[in-house]
Amino acid sequence: MAINFIGLDTAVSGMHSNQKSLEVTGHNISNIGTPGYTRQQAVLQTAQTRYVANSWVEMGASVQEIRQVRHLFLDNIYRSEMNGYGYWEARSNSIKDLEAILGEPMLDGLQSTLNEFWNAWQELAKSPDSLTIRALVRQRGESLVHHMNHMGAQINKLQDDINTEIMKRIDEVNQITTNIAKLNGMIARAEIANNKANDYYDQRNHLVDQLSKLVKAEVRENPDGQMDIIVGGYYLVSKAQQTNIVASQNAALSHFVTPKVEGLDMEINVGEGAIKGLMEARGQVSGAKGSYDNGTPNTTADVTFAIDISNISAEQLDNLKSNALSYIQQMEAQGLNYNLRLITYDGGVVTNENFNKDQSGFLDALEGLSATGVGGANFGQVVSELANTKPFLPDANRYVFTYTAESINGDGITATQEQVSQYISTLQANNLKVSVITSPLQFENGDPLEPGWNAITSGTGGLLYDIDTPAEDMANLFTQMGIDTATDVNKGIVTVDESLDIISSVKKMLNGVINVVAREVNRLQMSGITLTGANGGPFFEPIEASIPMEMGNIRVAVSASDLNNIVASQTDANGDNTIALAVAHLRNEDLMKGYTQILSIDDYYQNIILRVGNLGYSAEQTAISQLTLVNAADNDRQSIMGVSLDEEMSNMIKFKYAYNAATKTIGIINEMLDTLIHRTGLAGR
Numbered sequence: 001m002a003i004n005f006i007g008l009d010t011a012v013s014g015m016h017s018n019q020k021s022l023e024v025t026g027h028n029i030s031n032i033g034t035p036g037y038t039r040q041q042a043v044l045q046t047a048q049t050r051y052v053a054n055s056w057v058e059m060g061a062s063v064q065e066i067r068q069v070r071h072l073f074l075d076n077i078y079r080s081e082m083n084g085y086g087y088w089e090a091r092s093n094s095i096k097d098l099e100a101i102l103g104e105p106m107l108d109g110l111q112s113t114l115n116e117f118w119n120a121w122q123e124l125a126k127s128p129d130s131l132t133i134r135a136l137v138r139q140r141g142e143s144l145v146h147h148m149n150h151m152g153a154q155i156n157k158l159q160d161d162i163n164t165e166i167m168k169r170i171d172e173v174n175q176i177t178t179n180i181a182k183l184n185g186m187i188a189r190a191e192i193a194n195n196k197a198n199d200y201y202d203q204r205n206h207l208v209d210q211l212s213k214l215v216k217a218e219v220r221e222n223p224d225g226q227m228d229i230i231v232g233g234y235y236l237v238s239k240a241q242q243t244n245i246v247a248s249q250n251a252a253l254s255h256f257v258t259p260k261v262e263g264l265d266m267e268i269n270v271g272e273g274a275i276k277g278l279m280e281a282r283g284q285v286s287g288a289k290g291s292y293d294n295g296t297p298n299t300t301a302d303v304t305f306a307i308d309i310s311n312i313s314a315e316q317l318d319n320l321k322s323n324a325l326s327y328i329q330q331m332e333a334q335g336l337n338y339n340l341r342l343i344t345y346d347g348g349v350v351t352n353e354n355f356n357k358d359q360s361g362f363l364d365a366l367e368g369l370s371a372t373g374v375g376g377a378n379f380g381q382v383v384s385e386l387a388n389t390k391p392f393l394p395d396a397n398r399y400v401f402t403y404t405a406e407s408i409n410g411d412g413i414t415a416t417q418e419q420v421s422q423y424i425s426t427l428q429a430n431n432l433k434v435s436v437i438t439s440p441l442q443f444e445n446g447d448p449l450e451p452g453w454n455a456i457t458s459g460t461g462g463l464l465y466d467i468d469t470p471a472e473d474m475a476n477l478f479t480q481m482g483i484d485t486a487t488d489v490n491k492g493i494v495t496v497d498e499s500l501d502i503i504s505s506v507k508k509m510l511n512g513v514i515n516v517v518a519r520e521v522n523r524l525q526m527s528g529i530t531l532t533g534a535n536g537g538p539f540f541e542p543i544e545a546s547i548p549m550e551m552g553n554i555r556v557a558v559s560a561s562d563l564n565n566i567v568a569s570q571t572d573a574n575g576d577n578t579i580a581l582a583v584a585h586l587r588n589e590d591l592m593k594g595y596t597q598i599l600s601i602d603d604y605y606q607n608i609i610l611r612v613g614n615l616g617y618s619a620e621q622t623a624i625s626q627l628t629l630v631n632a633a634d635n636d637r638q639s640i641m642g643v644s645l646d647e648e649m650s651n652m653i654k655f656k657y658a659y660n661a662a663t664k665t666i667g668i669i670n671e672m673l674d675t676l677i678h679r680t681g682l683a684g685r
Contacts, residue, residue: 007669010047013060014662017044020063021655028643036206038068038641040198066196074637075205079212079219081629083273086213088623090277091502094162095616098503101154104609110510111605113147114517114587116140121584128568128577129531137566141539141556148514152551155510159503162282163256167247169214169275170259173236174244176211177229180204181242184226188240191225201225216271232269234261245270256287283504290547292395295507297493297515299548300396301331301338301485304386308404309369310346310377319471320403321366323478328359330482333526335519335538336489337548339392342366346374347410349385356392377410379456383423387430397489400427400434401481405467407446407453414450424459433488435462435481461488487593490516494604495594502615509608511550516591517601518549521583528567528579536567536579 021042031037043066047059103109120140124133183204190197204227211217211229218230222239229237236243245268247257259268259275270276285293292298307320331338340362344350350372355362379402391398408423409415427434436453443464444452457464463484469477494512499505518540528536541557542549559565569576592604599607 008666010058010060011662011665011669013047013062014665015659017042017061017063018655018659018662020066022652022659024066025648025651025655029645029648032643032645034202036202036209037643038070038198038202038205039643040066041069043067066198068198068201069641070205071637071640074633074640076219078630078633078637079209079217081626081633082209082212083216083271085623085626085630086274087272087277088619088626090274091281092616092619092623094158094278094281095502095612095619097158098155098506099612099616101151101158102609102612109609110147110151111602111609113144114602114605117144118584118587121580124566124568125577125580125584128575128580131563134563134566134568138556138560138563141560145540145554145556148551148554151510152507152553155503155507156552159256159282159287162278162503163287166259166275166278166282167257169278170245170247170257173211173214173275174242176207176214177236177242177244180207180211180227180229181237181240183207184237185240187225197225213273214270214275215273232271234264234266234268250284251286251288251291253288254286254291256282256285258284280500281502283501283507285501285504294504295511296550297508297511297548298395298397299335299337299489299493299515299519300391300393301336301489302341302391302393302396302398303331303338303485304341304343304389304398304400305366306343306345306382306386306400306402307366307369308346308377308402308406309344309350309372310374310406310410312371312403312405314371315471316403316405316467317369317371319467319469319474321363321369322471323474324366325359325363326475326478327482327485328362330479331485333523334482334486334489335522335549336486337393339396341389343382343385344369345377345379345382345385346372347376347378348381352385352389354392375410376413377404377406379408379410379415380419380423383426386432387426397492398430398432399485399488400432400462402434402436402438402453402456403467404436404438405442406438407442407450408456409446409450414447417451420451420455420459424456427456427460433461435465435484437465437467437477437481439467490591491593491595494592495596506608506612507551509604509611512592513601513605513608514551514554515549517586518554520586520589520591524579524582524586525567528570529572530567531564533572534565537565539566 021044024040024042028039043064044061045064047062049056049058104111117140120133120137124130124137127133183200187197187200187204190200208217208219208227208229215231217236220228220230222228226239227237228235228239231245234243235241236245244262245259246262248260248265248267250256250258250267258279259270260266261268283294285291287294290296305324309317328338328340338357340355340357340359341353342355342362342365343352353365355365382402386400407415408420434456436457438453442453444454446452454464456462465477465481490512493515494509496505496508496512522538522540525536525539530536537559538557539560540549540554543553543555547553568580570578587602588600590598590600592599592601
């Protein structure tokens, strides 16, 4: 009799297990459109058998667990591809915005405005005395600076917008990690109560998917069901504890931000992802006003004259004193922000004095020089002195002109190759370019077995000049030294290495074009004569004098409002168009002399447009390819974790019939018991 009642228990277990399976199926169907939902499955197992009445009796089925059907390996692949997609999407969108600002190769771009400016000067060359065409030149100049300033303002706004987007994305990361930490606590409480927190797991996994687009996160799932999130080596989530990242100033006076760990003031490496893509698009540079890394042309020249006064001749000293002004005047004509320093040495350093822009003080100090007669001029002492002398501005271009008639360590004292190598290493470490004005006899070889001065100049990027140049040609030599200094400064301005930083690199190149063009036009204008017979002045000038001419900081000079001050002639002869023609021909001059290429202004600008176009195409195509990989990875995991209506309907039918069969079994057993109880005569007694 007991066995028959156990049969009822077996059938009831079938009803319960299939009813639960139907409930899980209904839950799956209800959440078919829920983002991040993972289909669930009731895992059935055979109930534990019992030993009754000398035999083992099967007890039916029981629900072992309600499990999620998920593949962690495919989750990791999806998150990795989503991380790459977030990075390339951010870069692609930023470059599209930059291309829209540049407006090339449309007719309203900077190239068109430049062409009109050059053409106006060409027209002035045809009629150098015309005030009407001078008015056209000024109007085209004003149109050019308006276009450049407007373009600069738009690019700056784009950087600011991206910077704001970075802050929003950082806040989004914090919101996600906060929610993950909360879910960790809810999951822990559910697991302790022996409940399955599958829906909480779904919410948390969906948040991790979102986080993977923003930063590269390492995910660790603990045995107790909780999850740790590690970014850049720092725990942003550790069980129920969460740590924020903050948008912190990335440099002094900068308004650009970088992510740092809250409370530690440590910059965090977010890896790839949207935040990294946005940071590189904006530029991982200082956003301070006048930042060289963010595009301001570095027109600073910290110039040191190191004079060997050991055994220098009176004639050589007189040539220096008489012609140093030519170098200074050329620096001014080139529009450089310079600083003058004078070091004198013999067997050691005698003086080290900084004059800033005090020409008179510098020239007076030169006038007071005389030979000391102390032998063995020690260049090593000069190198040590230079290494301990700071430039007048941080990151200034540093130049040293050594004026000597002797070898590196002075005649009679051999400088070994090891010493020379150490000198060069020290000079390079302090970004000092050493040029030497000395006898050609010392160019290639010094004392016996000693390297010549060319070892120092070639090792530091300097040049050699002939100290024995005739006195009548010495002014030209010092003028050429000034031209060479300006040329090297321009090389630094127009040479922009390949970088992941997009907008800051493009700003460097655009500002390089603008600054070099403006300073070259000014140089030509100041070398000529106005219509009133006065010396020419600048055509362009900075709006804010403390910052070099660049996008947003350039205007037509106030003096050019008087059309008579626009220079077309080198002399006051009628019909002289030398200056106007020279300005018009600047468009084809190889002014953009970088360390790897020499281009005209127009070619250099076209190179900028080509560079931006290539970056944009590459980023867009990579983003498209990355999205394909994201979709493929998602399809793979959805084939496992996604809800299939066909499969769920099939399961519904299966569980329904199993449930019906279990109830049928109960009915049959009930009939059997009814027969046993009521039809065997027991009921009538």
